[in-house]
Amino acid sequence: MTPATLAALTAARTAKRAVVLATRLPSGEQRLLPDPATPAALNAAAGTALATETSATVVLDGQHWFLHAFNPPPRLVVVGAVHIAQALVPMAAGLGFGVVVVDPRRSFATSERFPGVEVSTDWPDEAMAALARDQRTAVVTLTHDPKLDDPALDRALRSEAYFIGALGSRKTHAARLARLRELGHDEAALARIHGPVGLDIAAVTAPEIAVSILAQLVAARRGAAIARKPAA
Amino acid sequence: MTEAEDVLALAAQWRSEGELVAIATVTETWGSSPRPAGSQMAVTRSGRMAGSVSGGCIEGAVAEAALASIASGTPQLLDFGVTNERAWEVGLACGGKVKVFVEALA
The missing domain is CATH 3.40.50.720 (NAD(P)-binding Rossmann-like Domain)
Known part of the structure; x- marks a missing residue:
């Protein structure tokens, strides 16, 4: 995980903002979702992960992404x-x-x-x-x-x-x-x-x-x- | 519910203190795996450890992989399961299977 990703994730969690850390497997490329520069299908899957409070691996266009849902505490x-x-x-x-x-x-x-x-x-x-x-x-x-x-x-x-x-x-x-x-x-x-x-x-x-x-x-x-x- | 023990925050704190840190995250489970996807464990090169990715069955092997990722900077996707005759030689006593992603904090 890059320092920039970690800092952005930490900032979102401190602000009690719901975010998903998406990690492409097995390469480890990461991005925080929702993100306007990301394909709609991946953003939609991230929305589902947050709504169901369930982290999971999804396959989109042959790519494996682990979607890690970070909701603020209930x-x-x-x-x-x-x-x-x-x-x-x-x-x-x-x-x-x-x-x-x-x-x-x-x-x-x-x-x-x-x-x-x-x-x-x-x-x-x-x-x-x-x-x-x-x-x-x-x-x-x-x-x-x-x-x-x-x-x-x-x-x-x-x-x-x-x-x-x-x-x-x-x-x-x-x-x-x-x-x-x-x-x-x-x-x-x-x-x-x-x-x-x-x-x-x-x-x-x-x-x-x-x-x-x-x-x-x-x-x-x-x-x-x-x-x-x-x-x- | 969120994990009360915030492994990621602790890992970030260790990293800011100058430790070399890797994070392991459960990314997929099958069968009766004890911890759900998203469960995390942090490991430092100095030997500090927090969180878990199983009921204790595979943490030792994951910690070894974490040290390897810290040394190489390369992430790893590990497979664990009872039927799995992999080099790790550890399995889950519960009969479940898990995938664990291991990455260093840069």
């Missing part, structure tokens, strides 16, 4: 800078999520409690408007406080987020669904919420609850059977 919005979030956030970062913690309560949302993590002290509805942008976003609410969780869930349900989860007991969750129904969300929308969030592994401690939430999140992202919600 986003995880954690609402509530609470104790469970302190366990959840570093584990999520270790799984490759780009994590943002949202909590307007400044005594909770401190960089001391969340070192090296993007923290927003905006109200959840404002923060969510900027954060929950696409299908590569997951939202998990942890505060147990309707004032904070409800606006976040309301916004999440209006987004394309692929995963929405809310912490709280079944009783709390039933009350939460009733409030969201009053905000105009129908049953199909409400069924998108994993609540109580997390796989049932009888978790007790904060790190155990974090594992249960992240296991469900990975299962949803990878399309595992266990992530399919039972019919309500």
Whole structure:
């Protein structure tokens, strides 16, 4: 790999821009895609690699190209800078999520409690408007406080987020669904919420609850059977 | 999901520190290969190593090839598989097959 290619790839990834590193095999000639000077078929194949998040070797005009998809990290919005979030956030970062913690309560949302993590002290509805942008976003609410969780869930349900989860007991969750129904969300929308969030592994401690939430999140992202919600 | 351990970033950092570095990337898999295409491993001439291209079956052979690419500057496309009676004399215990591209960072 030439220094120019490495620098361009590094710059794209730092800017969180989705790119494909195309390597011709076996010669090793490389280019970054999309690129206007590249044949349309190769650019199209690169688009597919990014959309499906799948790196693969393709054959075009008898040439073998390895298309290595570099998507920015999928986003995880954690609402509530609470104790469970302190366990959840570093584990999520270790799984490759780009994590943002949202909590307007400044005594909770401190960089001391969340070192090296993007923290927003905006109200959840404002923060969510900027954060929950696409299908590569997951939202998990942890505060147990309707004032904070409800606006976040309301916004999440209006987004394309692929995963929405809310912490709280079944009783709390039933009350939460009733409030969201009053905000105009129908049953199909409400069924998108994993609540109580997390796989049932009888978790007790904060790190155990974090594992249960992240296991469900990975299962949803990878399309595992266990992530399919039972019919309500 | 992205790899939490960013092999490419680490390789770039090692290179900027003056190390001689090669990167190995899985480009194709068949059967039950443990790591998907795009999985990477970085190797320095000084012996540092990060990432993986299999469950540990072929990393030793890939590291040797990486050193050869660092020395020659020529990339290599390697084939590994249980049925493969190649000079590498290593295969995948899982019964899968993989192709690995090895290149030096110039």
